[in-house]
Amino acid sequence: MSESRRCGLVAIIGRPNVGKSTLMNHLIGQKVSITSRKPQTTRHRIHGILTRDDCQIVFADTPGIHTGQQRALNRAMNEAAMSALSDVDVICFMVDSDKWNEGDEHVLSLLARAGDIPVILVVNKVDRLDDKAAMLPLLDKLNQRHDFAEVIPVSALGGHNLDVLEQALVSRLPEGDFWFDEDQLTDRSLRFMAAEIIREKVVRQLGQEVPHQVTVEIDLWEDGPRVTDIAATILVERRGQKKILIGDKGERIKSIGTQARRDIENLIERRVMLNLWVKIKAGWSDDDRALRSLGYDDSRQS
Known part of the structure; x- marks a missing residue:
């Protein structure tokens, strides 16, 4: 030490x-x-x-x-x-x-x-x-x-x-060796960070139109020679929320995807092909089992 x-x-x-x-x-x-x-x-x-x-x-x-x-x-x-x-x-x-x-x-x-x-x-x-x-x-x-x-x-x-x-x-920290590598910024995985970036774009774009019953799952992450392919599902609770999220002729979800892709590319420092899907999972935000399956349990790190 x-x-x-x-x-x-x-x-x-x-x-x-x-x-x-x-x-x-x-x-x-x-x-x-x-x-x-x-x-x-x-x-x-x-x-x-x-x-x-x-x-x-x-x-x-x-x-x-x-x-x-x-x-x-x-x-x-x-x-x-x-x-x-x-x-x-x-x-x-x-x-x-x-x-x-x-x-x-x-x-x-x-x-x-x-x-x-x-x-x-x-x-x-x-x-x-x-x-x-x-x-x-x-x-x-x-x-x-x-x-x-x-x-x-x-x-x-x-x-x-x-x-x-x-x-x-x-001045109030104890003396001791570092816990993490000096270039590490978080203990969360890149998949977790990408999902959070996508959710941020949803929250920012929709404001009060869609409440907090929105979460994101990463379904696919494949690092190719030049491009990382990522597929993610945005979960909502009601059909009306899905319609708002997709937008007229898919313009809203396209805009969310474009903004999220740019931030993810900055995060992982390589090109990204991002595909987003919107699905209805009724009641997920009030279901303890569903929350655990979606990572809302800090005893496990994503």
Whole structure:
């Protein structure tokens, strides 16, 4: 073991759509977790890996913790998020600088489970505030509710103060050798990443037209001499959702495929032939067995 090196696990938690995936992607310097303006875009606990000369931070980007667990999918996402609180070295609790709601309150109440794990309060989107002093009442209130190791204002999207956050994390990591190769960015497979890229394009294009009852399965992955052939199925729950997803004369699914193919080519650094299919799998998002078969179980890594 190299005593001069540090390595450890950092959990990023918060309510849905607070910027957790954006923060991790910008810290690492490359897109690992998919993003959109739609809440609950992240569904799995995804490990992103940031390696410097003398340290390696393994981030657990989690689904947004939210109240109400009526559907099996919501329960699976909350379980993935809460499991990130165990056996980590540092927790980043992320909140908006100008917004506090019951979702934030719920996550704050769960921090009692963290025990003696240091929690850094990461206040996001400070670039939106003309008067930075406007967030002081919120910070005072939160400091009275939990003994935060540090409070760091950032702009995840703009990159403001991320170097300060990185140093705060590194200083709290244990000494030890790196867990992953220095050029590795995530512990997820390329197939998983490709499926997530396709799902991101669906979520971004459709907005509120098709709710979260959409998931993606990779059916074929063949690396040829010059081109990688990939076939994927987009699963929806109702016939109307399938019709919206395909679009008039197939234009919507074609656009999704074009955007996804470009990102996958950037990911694997070779040409891709991508074929997308849309199928109906009624009730998959409220079926525990179906969710396990689709990979919504963080005890198994895709």
